[in-house]
Amino acid sequence: PDVITVQELSNRMAVRGVDIIKFLMKQGLMMKINDVIDTDTAELVADEFGMTVRRVSESDVEAGFLSDDIDEEATTPRAPVVAIMGHVDHGKTSLLDALRTTDVASGEAGGITQHIGAYQVRTPGGDAVTFLDTPGHAAFSAMRTRGANVTDIVILVVAADDGVMPQTIESIQHAKAAGAPIIVAINKVDKPDADPQKVINELLQYEIIGEALGGDTQIVEVSAKSKTNLDGLIEAILLQAEVMDLKADPERSAEGVVIEAKLDKGRGPVATVLVKRGTLRRGDIVVAGSAWGKVRALLNERNEQLTEAGPSVPVEILGLDEAPSPGEPLAVVESEARARELTEYRARTKREKATGGINQVSLVDMMAKL
Ligand code: GTP
Numbered sequence: 001p002d003v004i005t006v007q008e009l010s011n012r013m014a015v016r017g018v019d020i021i022k023f024l025m026k027q028g029l030m031m032k033i034n035d036v037i038d039t040d041t042a043e044l045v046a047d048e049f050g051m052t053v054r055r056v057s058e059s060d061v062e063a064g065f066l067s068d069d070i071d072e073e074a075t076t077p078r079a080p081v082v083a084i085m086g087h088v089d090h091g092k093t094s095l096l097d098a099l100r101t102t103d104v105a106s107g108e109a110g111g112i113t114q115h116i117g118a119y120q121v122r123t124p125g126g127d128a129v130t131f132l133d134t135p136g137h138a139a140f141s142a143m144r145t146r147g148a149n150v151t152d153i154v155i156l157v158v159a160a161d162d163g164v165m166p167q168t169i170e171s172i173q174h175a176k177a178a179g180a181p182i183i184v185a186i187n188k189v190d191k192p193d194a195d196p197q198k199v200i201n202e203l204l205q206y207e208i209i210g211e212a213l214g215g216d217t218q219i220v221e222v223s224a225k226s227k228t229n230l231d232g233l234i235e236a237i238l239l240q241a242e243v244m245d246l247k248a249d250p251e252r253s254a255e256g257v258v259i260e261a262k263l264d265k266g267r268g269p270v271a272t273v274l275v276k277r278g279t280l281r282r283g284d285i286v287v288a289g290s291a292w293g294k295v296r297a298l299l300n301e302r303n304e305q306l307t308e309a310g311p312s313v314p315v316e317i318l319g320l321d322e323a324p325s326p327g328e329p330l331a332v333v334e335s336e337a338r339a340r341e342l343t344e345y346r347a348r349t350k351r352e353k354a355t356g357g358i359n360q361v362s363l364v365d366m367m368a369k370l
Protein backbone atom coordinates (compact mmCIF):
# COMPACT_ATOMS: atom_id res chain seq x y z
CA PRO A 1 0.00 0.00 0.00
CA ASP A 2 1.02 3.59 -0.52
CA VAL A 3 1.81 4.38 3.09
CA ILE A 4 4.84 5.05 5.23
CA THR A 5 5.32 5.43 8.97
CA VAL A 6 6.50 8.70 10.43
CA GLN A 7 9.55 6.83 11.66
CA GLU A 8 10.40 5.50 8.23
CA LEU A 9 9.97 8.90 6.65
CA SER A 10 12.14 10.42 9.32
CA ASN A 11 14.81 7.82 8.59
CA ARG A 12 14.70 8.40 4.88
CA MET A 13 14.95 12.16 5.17
CA ALA A 14 17.27 12.26 8.17
CA VAL A 15 14.88 14.67 9.78
CA ARG A 16 13.96 14.13 13.40
CA GLY A 17 10.67 12.35 13.91
CA VAL A 18 9.61 15.00 16.38
CA ASP A 19 10.04 17.72 13.76
CA ILE A 20 7.83 15.81 11.37
CA ILE A 21 5.23 15.26 14.10
CA LYS A 22 5.28 18.98 14.92
CA PHE A 23 4.77 19.87 11.29
CA LEU A 24 1.90 17.37 10.98
CA MET A 25 0.34 18.82 14.10
CA LYS A 26 0.34 22.23 12.46
CA GLN A 27 -1.61 20.62 9.59
CA GLY A 28 -4.10 19.36 12.16
CA LEU A 29 -2.86 15.77 12.06
CA MET A 30 -2.07 14.16 15.39
CA MET A 31 0.47 11.47 14.70
CA LYS A 32 2.83 9.32 16.72
CA ILE A 33 6.15 8.03 15.52
CA ASN A 34 4.81 4.61 14.46
CA ASP A 35 1.66 5.93 12.85
CA VAL A 36 1.20 5.49 9.18
CA ILE A 37 0.67 8.40 6.82
CA ASP A 38 -0.35 8.28 3.19
CA THR A 39 1.82 9.23 0.27
CA ASP A 40 0.21 12.61 -0.26
CA THR A 41 0.92 13.59 3.33
CA ALA A 42 4.44 12.20 3.03
CA GLU A 43 4.95 14.37 -0.01
CA LEU A 44 3.76 17.37 1.90
CA VAL A 45 6.24 16.62 4.66
CA ALA A 46 9.09 16.05 2.22
CA ASP A 47 8.25 19.32 0.55
CA GLU A 48 8.28 21.15 3.86
CA PHE A 49 11.78 19.87 4.54
CA GLY A 50 12.99 20.68 1.07
CA MET A 51 12.99 17.22 -0.47
CA THR A 52 11.16 15.51 -3.24
CA VAL A 53 9.55 12.10 -3.16
CA ARG A 54 9.64 9.53 -5.87
CA ARG A 55 6.86 7.00 -5.59
CA VAL A 56 8.13 3.48 -5.96
CA SER A 57 6.42 0.16 -5.71
CA GLU A 58 6.75 -1.87 -2.57
CA SER A 59 8.94 -4.41 -4.30
CA ASP A 60 11.39 -1.64 -5.16
CA VAL A 61 11.59 -0.62 -1.55
CA GLU A 62 12.05 -4.25 -0.59
CA ALA A 63 14.89 -4.50 -3.05
CA GLY A 64 16.55 -1.59 -1.37
CA PHE A 65 16.10 1.09 -3.96
CA LEU A 66 15.75 4.43 -2.34
CA SER A 67 12.57 6.38 -2.63
CA ASP A 68 14.08 9.58 -3.83
CA ASP A 69 14.36 10.76 -7.35
CA ILE A 70 18.06 11.19 -7.57
CA ASP A 71 19.28 8.23 -9.57
CA GLU A 72 16.56 8.58 -12.14
CA GLU A 73 18.00 11.77 -13.42
CA ALA A 74 21.64 10.82 -13.09
CA THR A 75 23.47 10.60 -16.36
CA THR A 76 26.96 9.56 -15.34
CA PRO A 77 27.71 5.84 -15.73
CA ARG A 78 29.04 4.05 -12.69
CA ALA A 79 30.81 0.75 -12.18
CA PRO A 80 28.68 -2.31 -11.34
CA VAL A 81 28.87 -3.57 -7.77
CA VAL A 82 29.22 -7.32 -7.81
CA ALA A 83 28.83 -9.72 -4.89
CA ILE A 84 30.19 -13.23 -5.06
CA MET A 85 28.04 -15.84 -3.33
CA GLY A 86 27.74 -19.57 -3.19
CA HIS A 87 28.18 -22.71 -1.14
CA VAL A 88 31.08 -23.14 1.25
CA ASP A 89 34.32 -24.23 -0.43
CA HIS A 90 33.01 -23.76 -3.93
CA GLY A 91 35.79 -21.26 -4.57
CA LYS A 92 34.42 -17.76 -3.86
CA THR A 93 37.61 -16.46 -2.31
CA SER A 94 39.81 -18.17 -4.90
CA LEU A 95 37.76 -16.64 -7.68
CA LEU A 96 37.98 -13.17 -6.16
CA ASP A 97 41.73 -13.53 -5.79
CA ALA A 98 42.01 -14.71 -9.37
CA LEU A 99 39.88 -11.83 -10.63
CA ARG A 100 42.03 -9.42 -8.71
CA THR A 101 45.08 -10.54 -10.67
CA THR A 102 43.31 -9.36 -13.81
CA ASP A 103 43.38 -5.86 -12.34
CA VAL A 104 45.53 -3.62 -14.46
CA ALA A 105 46.10 -1.11 -11.68
CA SER A 106 47.27 -3.53 -9.00
CA GLY A 107 49.82 -4.97 -11.38
CA GLU A 108 51.26 -1.51 -11.88
CA ALA A 109 51.39 -0.75 -8.17
CA GLY A 110 53.41 -3.87 -7.48
CA GLY A 111 50.54 -5.59 -5.81
CA ILE A 112 50.59 -5.58 -2.02
CA THR A 113 46.91 -5.66 -1.33
CA GLN A 114 45.39 -5.60 2.07
CA HIS A 115 42.06 -7.12 2.77
CA ILE A 116 39.21 -4.69 2.70
CA GLY A 117 35.60 -5.68 2.27
CA ALA A 118 35.31 -4.33 -1.21
CA TYR A 119 37.63 -3.43 -4.00
CA GLN A 120 37.55 -2.16 -7.52
CA VAL A 121 39.40 -3.61 -10.46
CA ARG A 122 40.05 -2.01 -13.78
CA THR A 123 39.71 -4.43 -16.67
CA PRO A 124 42.20 -4.44 -19.53
CA GLY A 125 39.47 -2.75 -21.58
CA GLY A 126 39.43 0.13 -19.11
CA ASP A 127 36.11 -0.64 -17.42
CA ALA A 128 35.87 -0.65 -13.65
CA VAL A 129 34.12 -3.37 -11.68
CA THR A 130 33.59 -3.23 -7.92
CA PHE A 131 33.65 -6.53 -6.06
CA LEU A 132 32.22 -7.08 -2.64
CA ASP A 133 34.24 -9.61 -0.80
CA THR A 134 32.04 -12.66 -0.14
CA PRO A 135 29.53 -11.07 2.18
CA GLY A 136 28.28 -13.64 4.67
CA HIS A 137 24.63 -14.40 4.35
CA ALA A 138 23.95 -12.68 7.64
CA ALA A 139 25.64 -9.48 6.49
CA PHE A 140 23.82 -9.61 3.19
CA SER A 141 20.45 -9.95 4.90
CA ALA A 142 21.33 -7.25 7.43
CA MET A 143 22.09 -4.83 4.62
CA ARG A 144 18.86 -5.66 2.91
CA THR A 145 16.71 -5.18 5.98
CA ARG A 146 18.42 -1.87 6.54
CA GLY A 147 17.43 -0.88 3.05
CA ALA A 148 21.06 -0.63 2.16
CA ASN A 149 21.21 -3.09 -0.63
CA VAL A 150 24.30 -2.25 -2.60
CA THR A 151 24.65 -5.20 -4.91
CA ASP A 152 23.87 -4.75 -8.59
CA ILE A 153 24.86 -8.22 -9.73
CA VAL A 154 25.35 -11.51 -7.92
CA ILE A 155 27.90 -14.01 -9.13
CA LEU A 156 26.74 -17.43 -8.05
CA VAL A 157 29.71 -19.73 -7.71
CA VAL A 158 28.92 -23.41 -8.08
CA ALA A 159 31.66 -26.02 -7.99
CA ALA A 160 31.44 -28.25 -11.03
CA ASP A 161 32.38 -31.34 -9.00
CA ASP A 162 29.84 -30.73 -6.26
CA GLY A 163 26.80 -29.11 -7.85
CA VAL A 164 23.93 -27.21 -6.28
CA MET A 165 24.15 -27.32 -2.48
CA PRO A 166 22.10 -25.78 0.37
CA GLN A 167 23.94 -22.46 0.40
CA THR A 168 23.76 -22.29 -3.38
CA ILE A 169 19.99 -22.32 -3.00
CA GLU A 170 20.12 -19.75 -0.21
CA SER A 171 22.25 -17.49 -2.38
CA ILE A 172 19.75 -17.76 -5.21
CA GLN A 173 16.98 -16.77 -2.82
CA HIS A 174 18.97 -13.79 -1.53
CA ALA A 175 19.72 -12.60 -5.04
CA LYS A 176 16.13 -12.95 -6.14
CA ALA A 177 14.79 -11.18 -3.07
CA ALA A 178 17.21 -8.33 -3.68
CA GLY A 179 16.24 -8.17 -7.33
CA ALA A 180 19.84 -8.63 -8.38
CA PRO A 181 20.47 -10.50 -11.62
CA ILE A 182 22.57 -13.64 -11.28
CA ILE A 183 25.56 -14.66 -13.34
CA VAL A 184 26.49 -18.28 -12.72
CA ALA A 185 30.17 -19.10 -12.50
CA ILE A 186 30.62 -22.85 -12.68
CA ASN A 187 33.98 -23.17 -10.99
CA LYS A 188 36.61 -25.91 -10.72
CA VAL A 189 36.11 -27.09 -14.30
CA ASP A 190 39.78 -28.15 -14.21
CA LYS A 191 38.87 -31.06 -11.95
CA PRO A 192 38.65 -34.51 -13.56
CA ASP A 193 35.24 -35.15 -12.01
CA ALA A 194 33.85 -31.77 -13.06
CA ASP A 195 30.39 -32.00 -14.58
CA PRO A 196 29.20 -28.53 -15.64
CA GLN A 197 26.20 -29.95 -17.49
CA LYS A 198 24.92 -31.49 -14.26
CA VAL A 199 25.11 -28.06 -12.59
CA ILE A 200 23.25 -26.46 -15.47
CA ASN A 201 20.50 -29.08 -15.19
CA GLU A 202 20.24 -28.73 -11.42
CA LEU A 203 19.86 -24.97 -11.68
CA LEU A 204 16.78 -25.36 -13.88
CA GLN A 205 14.85 -26.36 -10.78
CA TYR A 206 15.48 -22.89 -9.40
CA GLU A 207 14.42 -21.18 -12.58
CA ILE A 208 17.94 -20.31 -13.52
CA ILE A 209 18.00 -20.99 -17.22
CA GLY A 210 21.08 -20.46 -19.30
CA GLU A 211 21.09 -18.72 -22.63
CA ALA A 212 21.84 -22.01 -24.40
CA LEU A 213 18.43 -23.24 -23.25
CA GLY A 214 16.65 -20.04 -24.20
CA GLY A 215 16.86 -18.45 -20.73
CA ASP A 216 18.38 -15.12 -19.83
CA THR A 217 21.03 -16.13 -17.29
CA GLN A 218 24.65 -16.00 -18.33
CA ILE A 219 26.46 -19.15 -17.28
CA VAL A 220 30.23 -19.10 -17.46
CA GLU A 221 32.57 -22.02 -16.88
CA VAL A 222 35.75 -21.06 -15.08
CA SER A 223 38.60 -22.34 -13.02
CA ALA A 224 39.92 -20.06 -10.33
CA LYS A 225 42.84 -22.40 -9.86
CA SER A 226 44.09 -22.56 -13.41
CA LYS A 227 42.72 -19.08 -14.17
CA THR A 228 40.63 -20.34 -17.04
CA ASN A 229 38.06 -18.07 -18.69
CA LEU A 230 38.27 -15.23 -16.17
CA ASP A 231 37.97 -12.80 -19.07
CA GLY A 232 34.79 -14.61 -20.02
CA LEU A 233 33.40 -13.93 -16.57
CA ILE A 234 34.44 -10.28 -16.66
CA GLU A 235 32.83 -9.97 -20.08
CA ALA A 236 29.59 -11.43 -18.71
CA ILE A 237 29.63 -8.89 -15.87
CA LEU A 238 30.23 -5.97 -18.22
CA LEU A 239 27.49 -7.16 -20.53
CA GLN A 240 25.02 -7.46 -17.66
CA ALA A 241 26.05 -4.03 -16.38
CA GLU A 242 25.51 -2.53 -19.79
CA VAL A 243 21.98 -3.90 -19.89
CA MET A 244 21.32 -2.40 -16.46
CA ASP A 245 22.55 1.01 -17.54
CA LEU A 246 23.88 1.89 -14.07
CA LYS A 247 24.13 5.58 -13.37
CA ALA A 248 24.71 7.89 -10.46
CA ASP A 249 25.22 11.57 -9.91
CA PRO A 250 28.80 12.28 -8.82
CA GLU A 251 28.13 15.99 -8.28
CA ARG A 252 26.01 15.84 -5.17
CA SER A 253 27.26 15.31 -1.63
CA ALA A 254 28.10 11.72 -0.94
CA GLU A 255 25.92 8.89 0.28
CA GLY A 256 27.26 5.46 0.89
CA VAL A 257 26.94 2.29 2.87
CA VAL A 258 29.29 0.85 5.46
CA ILE A 259 30.54 -2.51 4.24
CA GLU A 260 32.62 -3.30 7.30
CA ALA A 261 34.29 -1.44 10.14
CA LYS A 262 36.83 -2.11 12.83
CA LEU A 263 38.74 -0.42 15.58
CA ASP A 264 42.36 -0.29 14.48
CA LYS A 265 44.97 0.09 17.21
CA GLY A 266 47.03 2.69 15.43
CA ARG A 267 44.48 4.38 13.21
CA GLY A 268 41.34 4.34 15.34
CA PRO A 269 37.96 3.47 13.85
CA VAL A 270 38.29 2.43 10.21
CA ALA A 271 35.25 1.90 8.02
CA THR A 272 35.09 0.50 4.53
CA VAL A 273 32.45 2.46 2.72
CA LEU A 274 30.97 1.98 -0.70
CA VAL A 275 29.92 5.28 -2.19
CA LYS A 276 26.50 4.96 -3.80
CA ARG A 277 26.14 8.43 -5.20
CA GLY A 278 27.84 11.75 -4.98
CA THR A 279 31.52 12.18 -4.26
CA LEU A 280 33.09 11.65 -0.86
CA ARG A 281 36.01 13.93 -0.14
CA ARG A 282 38.69 14.29 2.44
CA GLY A 283 37.46 16.83 4.98
CA ASP A 284 33.78 15.94 4.58
CA ILE A 285 31.77 15.61 7.76
CA VAL A 286 29.96 12.30 7.74
CA VAL A 287 27.41 10.45 9.83
CA ALA A 288 26.92 6.67 9.87
CA GLY A 289 24.53 5.36 12.48
CA SER A 290 25.65 6.81 15.77
CA ALA A 291 29.18 7.39 14.47
CA TRP A 292 30.34 10.64 12.98
CA GLY A 293 33.55 12.39 12.11
CA LYS A 294 35.51 14.47 9.69
CA VAL A 295 37.05 12.30 6.99
CA ARG A 296 40.76 12.47 7.72
CA ALA A 297 41.88 10.08 5.03
CA LEU A 298 40.46 8.04 2.17
CA LEU A 299 42.37 4.90 1.23
CA ASN A 300 41.91 2.29 -1.47
CA GLU A 301 42.71 -1.40 -1.04
CA ARG A 302 46.30 -0.75 -2.09
CA ASN A 303 46.60 1.65 0.81
CA GLU A 304 46.91 4.61 -1.53
CA GLN A 305 45.57 7.94 -0.34
CA LEU A 306 42.71 9.31 -2.37
CA THR A 307 41.37 12.82 -2.22
CA GLU A 308 37.91 11.75 -3.30
CA ALA A 309 35.78 8.73 -4.12
CA GLY A 310 32.85 8.79 -6.52
CA PRO A 311 29.94 6.41 -7.10
CA SER A 312 30.68 2.66 -6.83
CA VAL A 313 34.13 3.35 -5.43
CA PRO A 314 34.93 1.49 -2.21
CA VAL A 315 37.18 3.29 0.26
CA GLU A 316 38.48 2.96 3.75
CA ILE A 317 37.81 6.09 5.72
CA LEU A 318 39.57 7.33 8.83
CA GLY A 319 38.29 9.97 11.19
CA LEU A 320 35.08 8.51 12.64
CA ASP A 321 34.60 8.61 16.41
CA GLU A 322 33.52 4.96 16.56
CA ALA A 323 33.19 1.96 14.27
CA PRO A 324 29.72 1.91 12.66
CA SER A 325 27.86 -1.34 11.93
CA PRO A 326 27.96 -2.94 8.49
CA GLY A 327 24.97 -1.94 6.43
CA GLU A 328 24.70 1.44 8.10
CA PRO A 329 24.09 4.22 5.58
CA LEU A 330 26.69 6.94 5.54
CA ALA A 331 25.92 10.48 4.54
CA VAL A 332 27.70 13.78 4.37
CA VAL A 333 26.19 16.53 6.51
CA GLU A 334 26.78 20.25 6.31
CA SER A 335 28.29 20.87 9.73
CA GLU A 336 29.72 19.30 12.86
CA ALA A 337 26.77 20.70 14.78
CA ARG A 338 24.37 18.84 12.50
CA ALA A 339 26.41 15.64 12.84
CA ARG A 340 26.33 15.91 16.64
CA GLU A 341 22.64 16.60 16.66
CA LEU A 342 21.91 13.54 14.52
CA THR A 343 24.17 11.16 16.38
CA GLU A 344 23.04 12.35 19.80
CA TYR A 345 19.47 11.90 18.75
CA ARG A 346 20.23 8.40 17.53
CA ALA A 347 22.09 7.49 20.67
CA ARG A 348 19.16 8.73 22.73
CA THR A 349 16.51 6.79 20.81
CA LYS A 350 18.71 3.72 21.05
CA ARG A 351 18.94 4.14 24.83
CA GLU A 352 15.25 4.75 25.15
CA LYS A 353 14.57 1.67 23.13
CA ALA A 354 16.98 -0.37 25.24
CA THR A 355 15.32 0.76 28.46
CA GLY A 356 11.88 0.20 26.96
CA GLY A 357 11.49 3.94 27.20
CA ILE A 358 8.71 6.40 26.70
CA ASN A 359 9.48 6.96 23.08
CA GLN A 360 7.90 4.32 20.86
CA VAL A 361 10.75 3.96 18.43
CA SER A 362 10.35 0.57 16.88
CA LEU A 363 13.11 0.42 14.32
CA VAL A 364 16.69 -0.33 15.16
CA ASP A 365 17.76 3.27 15.27
CA MET A 366 17.50 6.45 13.31
CA MET A 367 19.36 6.01 10.11
CA ALA A 368 20.22 8.93 7.97
CA LYS A 369 19.18 8.64 4.40
CA LEU A 370 19.77 12.16 3.29
P1 GTP B 1 34.44 -20.50 2.06
O1 GTP B 1 34.88 -19.09 2.14
O2 GTP B 1 34.98 -21.37 3.13
O3 GTP B 1 32.96 -20.68 1.89
O4 GTP B 1 35.09 -21.16 0.72
P2 GTP B 1 35.23 -20.47 -0.68
O5 GTP B 1 33.98 -20.63 -1.46
O6 GTP B 1 35.79 -19.12 -0.55
O7 GTP B 1 36.28 -21.44 -1.36
P3 GTP B 1 37.84 -21.24 -1.47
O8 GTP B 1 38.18 -20.22 -2.47
O9 GTP B 1 38.42 -21.12 -0.12
O10 GTP B 1 38.21 -22.63 -2.12
C1 GTP B 1 37.94 -23.87 -1.47
C2 GTP B 1 38.90 -24.91 -1.97
O11 GTP B 1 38.68 -25.16 -3.35
C3 GTP B 1 40.35 -24.50 -1.85
O12 GTP B 1 41.11 -25.62 -1.47
C4 GTP B 1 40.71 -24.06 -3.26
O13 GTP B 1 42.09 -24.24 -3.52
C5 GTP B 1 39.87 -24.98 -4.09
N1 GTP B 1 39.54 -24.36 -5.36
C6 GTP B 1 38.98 -23.14 -5.58
N2 GTP B 1 38.81 -22.92 -6.90
C7 GTP B 1 39.27 -24.02 -7.53
C8 GTP B 1 39.36 -24.40 -8.90
O14 GTP B 1 39.00 -23.67 -9.83
N3 GTP B 1 39.87 -25.63 -9.16
C9 GTP B 1 40.28 -26.46 -8.18
N4 GTP B 1 40.77 -27.64 -8.55
N5 GTP B 1 40.24 -26.13 -6.89
C10 GTP B 1 39.73 -24.94 -6.56
Ligand code: MG
Binds near residue numbers: 093094
Ligand atom coordinates in the same frame (compact mmCIF):
# COMPACT_ATOMS: atom_id res chain seq x y z
MG1 MG C 1 36.02 -17.88 1.21
